[in-house]
Amino acid sequence: MQLRVAVIGQPHGLKGEVRLDVRTDAPEKRLSVGSVLETDPAEAGPLTIKRHRTYKDSWFVLFEEVNDRTAAESLRGVSLVIETDEEEDRDDDGWYRHELVGLEALDPDGYTLGTVTGLENMPGHDLLVVEEPDGRVVRVPFVEAIVTEVDIDDNCVVIDAPPGLFSEDEMIISEETE
Numbered sequence: 001m002q003l004r005v006a007v008i009g010q011p012h013g014l015k016g017e018v019r020l021d022v023r024t025d026a027p028e029k030r031l032s033v034g035s036v037l038e039t040d041p042a043e044a045g046p047l048t049i050k051r052h053r054t055y056k057d058s059w060f061v062l063f064e065e066v067n068d069r070t071a072a073e074s075l076r077g078v079s080l081v082i083e084t085d086e087e088e089d090r091d092d093d094g095w096y097r098h099e100l101v102g103l104e105a106l107d108p109d110g111y112t113l114g115t116v117t118g119l120e121n122m123p124g125h126d127l128l129v130v131e132e133p134d135g136r137v138v139r140v141p142f143v144e145a146i147v148t149e150v151d152i153d154d155n156c157v158v159i160d161a162p163p164g165l166f167s168e169d170e171m172i173i174s175e176e177t178e
Contacts, residue, residue: 002040002083003081003082004040004081005037005079005080006022006024006059006080007023007077007079008021008075008076008077008079009076010076011072011076012060013069014068015062015067015068016062016063016067016068016072017072018060018066018075018076019058020058020060020061020080022059023121027059031052031061031080033052034048036049037080037081038080038081038083039080039081040078040079041078044075045065045080047080048063048064048065049061049063050064095150100150100157101116101117101118101119102116103157104116104155104157105140105157105159106159107158107161108160112133114130114131114132114166115130116129117131117137120139125141125143126142128140128147128157128159130159132166132167140159140161146159146161147159
């Protein structure tokens with residue numbers, strides 16, 4: 001299975017260095033000097049990490065195959081991917097995006113809130129993207145206090161959402177205030 005490690009962003013400087021949007025919990029391991037990474041689209045790679053550095057929580061890398069800003073600019077938006085076994089580095093409290101998409105989102109009482117359609121990586125914490133039955137999209141902070149259970153085997157997540165996060169809550173709140 002291929003996992004996205006990072007997405008190449010804007011060039012930095014004239015010698016081909018690029019900023020990465022890192023999508024892994026172990027960038028030191030995945031982006032070490034000498035690492036050869038496949039790309040998506042495949043024709044952009046493979047790319048070999050020549051040098052890396054961090055500055056203000058951002059990762060910057062220089063690839064062996066990229067020697068100038070023009071070549072670096074052509075890589076913007078390309079994903080760096082690795083082949084991995086799902087059980088490798090398995091974390092009891094971690095899930096891959098593909099495992100979450102399609103799960104039914106339930107409230108603590110078992111009522112359907114919608115379907116998980118995505119996972120957005122944010123600086124503070126990830127957001128679980130849930131599409132309600134009416135098509136409204138809700139971004140739920142993917143923290144233990146709100147997403148209380150993820151059950152891949154039962155094909156569901158339990159969300160103890162604060163009032164007003166889902167549209168059903170809005171209807172209940174407006175009825176109570178009338």
